[in-house]
Amino acid sequence: MQLIHSIQSEWLKTRRSLAAWLVIIGGFFIPGLQLIGRCVHHQQLGARMDDPRYWETFAGNNWQIMSLFLLPMGVVLAASLITQLEYRNNTWKQVHTTPQAFSTIFVSKLSVILTMMLQFMLLFNLGMFLAGILPSLLFSDVDLPKEKFPLRFFWDTSYNFFICSLPVIALQYLISLQFRNFMIPLGLGLGLVIAALIGAEWKHGYWIPYAYTPYNFFIMRGIKMQATQAVNIHHWALGYTLVFIVLAYILYIFKRDKG
Amino acid sequence: MSCIEINQLSHHYSRAEQVLKEVSLKVPEGSIYGFLGPNGAGKTTTLRLILGLLRQQSGEIKILGKPFAPHREALLSKIGSLIENPSVYAQLTAMENLKVWQKVYQCPSTRIEEVLDLVGLGHTGKKKAGQFSLGMKQRLGLAAALLHQPSILILDEPTNGLDPGGIVEMRELLKTLNRELGISILVSSHLLSEVEKLATHVGIIHLGQMLFEGTLDELKKRQQQSSGIQFDTGDGAKALQIIQSQHAAAKLENGQVSVPIHDRALIAELNRQLVQAGIPVYQIQAAQNDLETIFMNLIK
Known part of the structure; x- marks a missing residue:
């Protein structure tokens, strides 16, 4: 019961926070750009709406930009901003003098980050759906897509990207719990995202957890990479996540100064 | 009974820097304990x-007779605290800030308005806490500390950043909480004048060591004991000899002879004897004996 109250409390803190805005803006950013482009060039949409794989192609276009850079970067920012809320507002000491177990505080904060990730996925999918269908409703020369909305495909794709984001969330959570200075988790995160993009073609690229969302996109598009053929990146993502969370928990519990 | 009891507490941040050296203190239940000491x-x-x-x-x-570590959560539910700078979520209103803590403490939501009114922030409405003055943030911090009706309040320099009016209000509020709700208060300050007006008990710490602990009355008694008369003469050593022959407690401090006497006739008599012995007497004055001096003497 205490955990639920703690999560509710943590969720309230995200109200009007930068992380909360990031989730909303991040979720609608790419679909929003797609929608504007499709509205401006609606005359060229006719043939595309007849595509029997209309939704898969459209989702692929959206995920391409999102998975390569924006998603890992957004995860880095959001996970770091949640703990930064406490550092910036000087509130760790108040949190740690409430009658909650340290484990409860650790889990509730992580739960909020994961919930925000789910919220992002939901908004991104909603954005894609709206961007895919709105031109047909706004312009008479654009028919509705012939293909029925493939709910299962969208679910599976989001699920896989979510799994691939977990190690990034866990490592960023670990780092940001340890450092007051926001630039450290942000700098390390950005560095690792860039390293992942550079090292994506390396045959051992699966060692870099920040490369998993681009890898998932390549798998989605059927592009063969040495790293993705060598291992199951989803299993590696879950393994990394477990290791990072356990490590983050130990470091947090044994932190000498808690505020 | 003590609501907070510390025995032989030592702490160091690094091997070279011992911050606390076997500190012991007892905060009696129902008291306002002024924890006094200079910065650092x-x-x-x-x-x-x-x-x-x-x-x-x-x-x-x-705390409340139980060791803290094994009973941490149960004891923290009985403590309200405000440590150093106020803890407020800048993007939330005062009410939203308290809602965050209300969820954790699971106290009735009606408490939020009660404590906001108590600290004078009931009118802040939709204004974000980030736009508050330091004094308002401090009061919001106190409201958070009071939300769950604690039996102990631990406040670290709560008047920091408050204007003179705010300091008086805060002092009166703490006295009321202590008197009417029976809340024991441990309040730290580097201002003796502040503690003197608020506390029933005092602990004085300096360089990590406790120098005094007792009631304010005991501190004042020490003040009276150390009061007396100082003779500023041309020959301190010889003057001390003459005065000590009649008052063994006399002592030489900074070239002046201090005697713990107040009788005007005795002072005149000592002066006469010094003059008769050919010692020039430049000044006879009451020794500085306010609490400030006692404090300064303790931390010297």
């Missing part, structure tokens, strides 16, 4: 250790 004396470290914000290295901390 170890007050905040002591309070952070009591609240479990720093890992205890040695010594013993008991």
Whole structure:
């Protein structure tokens, strides 16, 4: 019961926070750009709406930009901003003098980050759906897509990207719990995202957890990479996540100064 | 009975820097305990250790008769605290800030308005806490500390950043909480004048060591004992000899002879004897004996 109250409390803190805005803006950013482009060039949409794989192609276009850079970067920012809320507002000491177990505080904060990730996925999918269908409703020369909305495909794709984001969330959570200075988790995160993009073609690229969302996109598009053929990146993502969370928990519990 | 009891508490941040040296203190239940010391004396470290914000290295901390570490959560539910700078979520309103803590403490939502009114922030409406003055943030911090109706309040320099009017209001509020609700208060300060007006008990710490602990009356008694008359003469050593022959407690301090007497006739008599002995007497004055001097003497 205490955990639920703690999560509710943590969720309230995200109200009007930068992380909360990031989730909303991040979720609608790419679909929003797609929608504007499709509205401006609606005359060229006719043939595309007849595509029997209309939704898969459209989702692929959206995920391409999102998975390569924006998603890992957004995860880095959001996970770091949640703990930064406490550092910036000087509130760790108040949190740690409430009658909650340290484990409860650790889990509730992580739960909020994961919930925000789910919220992002939901908004991104909603954005894609709206961007895919709105031109047909706004312009008479654009028919509705012939293909029925493939709910299962969208679910599976989001699920896989979510799994691939977990190690990034866990490592960023670990780092940001340890450092007051926001630039450290942000700098390390950005560095690792860039390293992942550079090292994506390396045959051992699966060692870099920040490369998993681009890898998932390549798998989605059927592009063969040495790293993705060598291992199951989803299993590696879950393994990394477990290791990072356990490590983050130990470091947090044994932190000498808690505020 | 003591609501907070610390025995032989020592702490160091690095091997070279011992911040607390076997500090012991007892905060009697129902008291306002003024924890006094200059900046860097170890007050905040002591309070952070009591609240479990720093890992205890040695010594013993008991709250309401129970050791803190094994009963941390149960004891924290009875403590309200305000340590150093106020803790407020800048993007939330005062009410939303308290809602965050209300969810954790699971106290009735009606408490939010009650404590906001109590600290004079009931009117802040939709204004974000980030736009508050330091004094308002401090009061919001106090409201958060009071939300769950604690039996102990631990406050670290709560008047920091308050204007003179705010300091008086805060003092009166703490006295009311103590008197009417029976809340025991441990309040740190580096201002003796502040503690003097508020506390029933005083602990003085300097360079990580407790120098005095007792009631305010005991501190004042010490003040009276150390009061007396100072003779500024041309020959301190010889003057001391003459005065000590009649008052063994006389002593030489900074070239002046201090005697713990107040009788005007005796003072005149001593003066006469000094003059008769050919010692020039330049000045006879009452020794500085206010609490400020006692404090300064203790931390010298």
